[in-house]
Every structure is written in C-alpha cells, then in structure tokens.
Amino acid sequence: MNRAELEANTAATEVHAHDLNEDPALPFGDSEFDVVTLALGIQYLVRPREVFSEMHRVLRPGGLAVVPFSSRSFPWKAIAVWSRSFHDGVVQCRTVGTYFHFSPPSGWSNVQPLDVSPHKASLAGSDELWAVIATKA
Numbered sequence: 001m002n003r004a005e006l007e008a009n010t011a012a013t014e015v016h017a018h019d020l021n022e023d024p025a026l027p028f029g030d031s032e033f034d035v036v037t038l039a040l041g042i043q044y045l046v047r048p049r050e051v052f053s054e055m056h057r058v059l060r061p062g063g064l065a066v067v068p069f070s071s072r073s074f075p076w077k078a079i080a081v082w083s084r085s086f087h088d089g090v091v092q093c094r095t096v097g098t099y100f101h102f103s104p105p106s107g108w109s110n111v112q113p114l115d116v117s118p119h120k121a122s123l124a125g126s127d128e129l130w131a132v133i134a135t136k137a
Helices: 003-007 048-058 080-084 089-101
Strands: 033-037 059-070 108-115 129-136
Touching: 033 048, 048 059, 048 089, 059 089, 080 089, 089 108, 089 129
Parallel strands: 033 059
Antiparallel strands: 059 129, 108 129
16 A cells, blocks of 8 residues: 555554565564554565564564465566465465565464455355464564
C-alpha cells in the first residue's frame, strides 16, 4: 500500500510507509514489538532474508511473526520463485518457511503453515488464503 492508502484508514493510529525492496532495514528499535505482520507482500520481496532478519530484530523474545498471502497477486511483479509456484499454497508455505529458517539461522521456532481459506461451499470461487507463523526463539 502507498502512503495515501494507509492515511485513508481512519482506524489507524500511526502510518509508516516503507519500501522494503529499496531498504529492508525497519525503522524501529530492537525488541520493540510483540507481533509483526508482513501482509500480502511476501511475493514481491527481492531481499526476503534481510527483511526476515529485521522482523526478528524488532520482535521481543517469544514474539509472533505472521506472514499471510493469497493466490491473488500481480504475477509480473512477483519474484521468480513465487511465480513458479503460482496458485500452489503448499509450495509457497515451504518458501516462506525457508525464509524463516535462514533469517537468522536458528532464530525462529514453531514455524507453522496455515490454510485459512474461506470455506469453499460458502464462497464459491474465492481465493485461497495462507499464512506462515513463527515465534522468535
């Protein structure tokens, strides 16, 4: 999302727009958060290991990282590893799990994939929704 879209959210108490591909360093202090989310953008990261290391840095010990993604994206913008597994949530969960595994090594525990897709019978034709969660070790 861009700054204007973020600022349009009247429920937000703060707005931070930051291009993680340009600069993966997060503008926050060490161990500052209990939860970090990287929502619906994992498929576009060109430096995911650096971003995941930064997520680890800003989380408190025992903090939770949540990385949700769907089968809907801009394929022409997605990185190659994501495009090759387009519409295969299980493979994409493995990719995200690998990012957690190496960023930093041994820095995460309880890495779990989740299928949080809407019930197919109630929302015919809906997009799949997946998440990978992990705890800061």
